[in-house]
Amino acid sequence: MGGSSRxxxxxxxxxxxxxxxxxxxxxxxxxLQQLIRDGQETISSTxxxxxLGFTDAQVRKDxxxxxxxGHPGIGYRCHELIPVIRTILGTSExxxxxxxxxxxxxxxxxxxKGFRKQGFELVAGFDLDPNQxxxxxxxxxxxGGGAEAIPIYPISELATVVRxxxxxxxxxxxxAAAAQSVAxxxxxxxxxxxxxxxxxxxxxxxxxxxxxxxxxIELEQLAFAVVNNANKA
Amino acid sequence: MGGSSRxxxxxxxxxxxxxxxxxxxxxxxxxLQQLIRDGQETISSTxxxxxLGFTDAQVRKDxxxxxxxGHPGIGYRCHELIPVIRTILGTSExxxxxxxxxxxxxxxxxxxKGFRKQGFELVAGFDLDPNQxxxxxxxxxxxGGGAEAIPIYPISELATVVRxxxxxxxxxxxxAAAAQSVAxxxxxxxxxxxxxxxxxxxxxxxxxxxxxxxxxIELEQLAFAVVNNANKA
DNA sequence: AGTTGTGAACTTGTTCACAGCC
DNA sequence: GGCTGTGAACAAGTTCACAACT
Numbered sequence: 001m002g003g004s005s006r007x008x009x010x011x012x013x014x015x016x017x018x019x020x021x022x023x024x025x026x027x028x029x030x031x032l033q034q035l036i037r038d039g040q041e042t043i044s045s046t047x048x049x050x051x052l053g054f055t056d057a058q059v060r061k062d063x064x065x066x067x068x069x070g071h072p073g074i075g076y077r078c079h080e081l082i083p084v085i086r087t088i089l090g091t092s093e094x095x096x097x098x099x100x101x102x103x104x105x106x107x108x109x110x111x112x113k114g115f116r117k118q119g120f121e122l123v124a125g126f127d128l129d130p131n132q133x134x135x136x137x138x139x140x141x142x143x144g145g146g147a148e149a150i151p152i153y154p155i156s157e158l159a160t161v162v163r164x165x166x167x168x169x170x171x172x173x174x175x176a177a178a179a180q181s182v183a184x185x186x187x188x189x190x191x192x193x194x195x196x197x198x199x200x201x202x203x204x205x206x207x208x209x210x211x212x213x214x215x216x217i218e219l220e221q222l223a224f225a226v227v228n229n230a231n232k233a
Numbered sequence: 234m235g236g237s238s239r240x241x242x243x244x245x246x247x248x249x250x251x252x253x254x255x256x257x258x259x260x261x262x263x264x265l266q267q268l269i270r271d272g273q274e275t276i277s278s279t280x281x282x283x284x285l286g287f288t289d290a291q292v293r294k295d296x297x298x299x300x301x302x303g304h305p306g307i308g309y310r311c312h313e314l315i316p317v318i319r320t321i322l323g324t325s326e327x328x329x330x331x332x333x334x335x336x337x338x339x340x341x342x343x344x345x346k347g348f349r350k351q352g353f354e355l356v357a358g359f360d361l362d363p364n365q366x367x368x369x370x371x372x373x374x375x376x377g378g379g380a381e382a383i384p385i386y387p388i389s390e391l392a393t394v395v396r397x398x399x400x401x402x403x404x405x406x407x408x409a410a411a412a413q414s415v416a417x418x419x420x421x422x423x424x425x426x427x428x429x430x431x432x433x434x435x436x437x438x439x440x441x442x443x444x445x446x447x448x449x450i451e452l453e454q455l456a457f458a459v460v461n462n463a464n465k466a
Numbered sequence: 467a468g469t470t471g472t473g474a475a476c477t478t479g480t481t482c483a484c485a486g487c488c
Numbered sequence: 489g490g491c492t493g494t495g496a497a498c499a500a501g502t503t504c505a506c507a508a509c510t
Contacts, residue, residue, distance in 0.1 A: 026447075201284060209458035229440065294502080470510100472506095476502080
């Protein structure tokens with residue numbers, strides 16, 4: 001039953017972890033990486049909470065969910081905690097990610113440098129007709145220029161490439177009208193995680209995980225917050 | 234005290250509304266707009282919940298927070314509910330939005346058609362040196378082509394343009410290292426809502442609202458969900 | 467029949483407060 | 489002194505269940 005009674009990571013959690021805790025974990029990780037850059041070795045729950053607007057108890061409870069990582073009288077050691085959180089999140093090994101849809105947004109995603117650093121490698125793009133890309137005659141269509149260029153395949157090749165490349169996650173950046181159909185193809189190809197940028201709710205099988213990023217919705221939430229400015233964020 | 238006792242919208246809420254409710258409101262709105270497109274006139278809380286994975290009670294409680302909009306025996310009338318939700322969110326009038334940073338992501342945001350439909354108009358872009366943009370000699374630098382092109386100004390003009398154009402919200406799409414400094418300038422210029430795409434926590438005055446969209450974090454959350462696949466989303 | 471709106475019950479999440487450790 | 493980890497207390501969020509209405 002349950003976790004170890006000694007210091008360190010609890011790898012055998014049986015109870016489900018709440019979404020709220022996991023989302024804060026990512027924020028802790030981001031701050032810790034920044035602290036390392038700034039040369040700070042340790043940080044207390046109070047300090048880390050202050051950086052993010054959380055209470056000290058919140059920080060401690062969140063981290064204690066997974067084991068005992070703090071040092072009484074000292075705080076948390078940044079270089080110790082970072083790999084712990086990455087292991088929990090599942091990003092201690094790099095993920096190979098496909099890009100579905102190479103429009104404006106898709107191209108921006110290819111160019112984004114922040115993914116690799118957090119453990120995500122965009123390894124292939126897919127679109128209806130990759131030959132529309134201006135890559136030059138008879139060349140493998142690609143995007144991103146230089147060493148980080150990724151090949152762009154017709155979407156009909158999705159299943160083949162996903163299997164060959166061991167891809168498990170996809171970013172869905174196609175127009176709303178195509179999103180469900182492309183998602184279905186992705187699932188059929190073996191994808192089991194989708195980051196959905198299309199402003200529609202996807203209907204997916206039970207075993208597939210999906211997170212939606214709808215930029216218009218984010219602006220709506222911001223509008224509400226601005227109008228209802230009464231109290232703090 | 235409190236809201237009206239008659240049917241309709243409660244405009245004078247004093248208690249704060251929870252973030253969770255507001256985020257679902259945006260999802261309800263998106264589904265209702267889709268339903269209208271599909272020609273559906275009314276929808277029950279059970280149906281609407283099923284589309285989004287919520288319970289019927291959840292949907293009713295959320296909507297009842299703001300007034301009485303349902304029709305017993307009928308459900309909710311889509312064309313009635315949509316303007317109600319938009320009013321609550323604050324998007325019944327269109328917002329003028331600035332884009333800070335015209336890199337890969339910034340350009341994708343300019344090209345995104347989904348904002349206007351939800352009540353957001355991207356009216357001006359800012360960057361360190363707009364003249365780098367290939368717009369032709371001696372022309373006002375602009376981006377987006379055709380009728381929807383927006384002018385791009387040097388960031389030094391931020392305060393002037395924000396005031397002239399009545400801009401209140403900004404999308405921050407600059408590199409992480411510049412984010413805090415540009416955010417400070419935006420606040421000084423009078424912006425009071427920031428959609429932050431930079432992977433850093435911003436330090437902002439009390440009265441400014443901020444929502445962060447960190448794509449690497451979204452992927453992390455997805456990775457965790459995929460690895461901990463035990464139960465449903 | 468079908469459906470809403472809502473108090474009450476329940477569940478989940480957050481903060482408090484303090485023992486134990488450095 | 490400072491700090492963590494955690495049970496207990498508290499707060500917030502969700503679901504239940506049913507009266508009221510069409």
